[in-house]
Structure formats: C-alpha cells, structure tokens
Amino acid sequence: SQTIHQWPATLVQPVGSPLSLECTVEGTSNPNLYWYRQAAGRGLQLLFYSVGIGQISSEVPQNLSASRPQDRQFILSSKKLLLSDSGFYLCAWNSGAFNQPQHFGDGTRLSIL
Amino acid sequence: AQTVTQSQPEMSVQEAETVTLSCTYDTSESDYYLFWYKQPPSRQMILVIRQEAYKQQNATENRFSVNFQKAAKSFSLKISDSQLGDAAMYFCAYRSAFTGANSKLTFGKGITLSVRP
Numbered sequence: 001s002q003t004i005h006q007w008p009a010t011l012v013q014p015v016g017s018p019l020s021l022e023c024t025v026e027g028t029s030n031p032n033l034y035w036y037r038q039a040a041g042r043g044l045q046l047l048f049y050s051v052g053i054g055q056i057s058s059e060v061p062q063n064l065s066a067s068r069p070q071d072r073q074f075i076l077s078s079k080k081l082l083l084s085d086s087g088f089y090l091c092a093w094n095s096g097a098f099n100q101p102q103h104f105g106d107g108t109r110l111s112i113l
Numbered sequence: 114a115q116t117v118t119q120s121q122p123e124m125s126v127q128e129a130e131t132v133t134l135s136c137t138y139d140t141s142e143s144d145y146y147l148f149w150y151k152q153p154p155s156r157q158m159i160l161v162i163r164q165e166a167y168k169q170q171n172a173t174e175n176r177f178s179v180n181f182q183k184a185a186k187s188f189s190l191k192i193s194d195s196q197l198g199d200a201a202m203y204f205c206a207y208r209s210a211f212t213g214a215n216s217k218l219t220f221g222k223g224i225t226l227s228v229r230p
Contacts (some may be wrong), residue, residue: 034217043204044158059217088156101148102218104158106136 002027006105014113015055016099018062019078021108026072029091035066038088050074054111066087086112115140117207119221126195127229133180134190134224136205140229144210147181147188153201161203164188166210169177200228 006023017030025031025092034094036044046059048066056066063082066073074091088109117141126132138147149161162183164172171179180189192199205221
C-alpha cells in the first residue's frame, strides 16, 4: 500500500534562517505531489505542485521554493524565513488519474520566532 | 477560477444525532470531483467521501453521505449517529476533471464541528 512521510513534525526557527521540509511517498511511482500551507483556523492554500521530477509549478508568489530531486521526494525550502511563513504545512500526493483523491502527510507545524 | 464556499464556520451536534455541513461551489465546468476531508486535532487530513459530478447518485460511506445538487452547485455532508470522534474541522474541496495530471484541489475555509456528549 502507499504511504506518505513528512518531517519534521514540528519546527521552530528564527527569522532569517533557512528551511527544508521533506516529503516522501512509498508504494507508488510518478505521483503528483503537492505542498499546502494552512494558517491558524484557515483553509488550505496550495503552494506548489509537481507532476514529475524537476517539474514544479508555483501557485502563489512567496518566500518559499520547492524541488523534486527524485520521483517520490518533494522538498519545501526557503533561504530566509519570514514571520509570515509560520503555519502548518501539508504534503499530499495522488496518482495521475482524475478521480483519485489526494492523500495527505501528517503535516509540519512551523513556528517562526 | 473555481471557488468553494463553506459559510458556516462552526457547528455543534449532540452525540448520536445527525448533522449536515454545507458547501457550495462555483464553476463553469460540467465534469469535476468533489470531496470532503476531515482534519481532527491531530491535524492529519483524512478523506471522508468523494462524489463524481457525472454520477447522479449521492455517495455514501457508512455514517457519512452527501446531498449533491449539481444545478444548485451544492454539496452538503450528512453525518448520521454522530460520535465523539467525529469532532474535527471539515473541508469541502473541488477538483476539475479537465486539468490533466495536475489535479489541483480547491478547498473551502472549513467548518469546525463539535460533538456534545
């Protein structure tokens, strides 16, 4: 069966520090991969999605970037974190079939001090 | 662009009772998919139920069922025999059937459901 792993679970970082959140999927090949951010008490905002290695689409301009160095690995990064980057970050995957739902990782709670 | 609206920020239900969570969406497309996701305090996102727009029959999954009204662009979730474990934030989501492999989800803002013992 397919599983998705996301880490770390929580992270506290100072303003201006770099960021690297990692997400990996097991049990499937060539998944679509997504990064979402959820601000406190709010819905999910799609940040990036990827349909293949090296293929990244950005949904909103921001301080973050994403990379997909391997088929089942998706990384969310920043060179210098801002206070506004605080939030809950979720990685998700699904297969390319249109009727397949997205499956989410357990999320990373990021606090910027 | 598609939008998903969940106008009720909070709802409460007595244990064992039935509750309906509302969701409306706006789209010009004729074929799409709709989902309800549950996010308990653990923050994990769990798929509850999905509906395919071309199917007239409402989806059901055990105690969860939907009332899909395509003409009205309404997609409500009914939870029967509510349990304490149903307490969570619920998100309605839309996905076009015509976007190719990048099957992006558009989420509503969510509704917080509390269950009273």
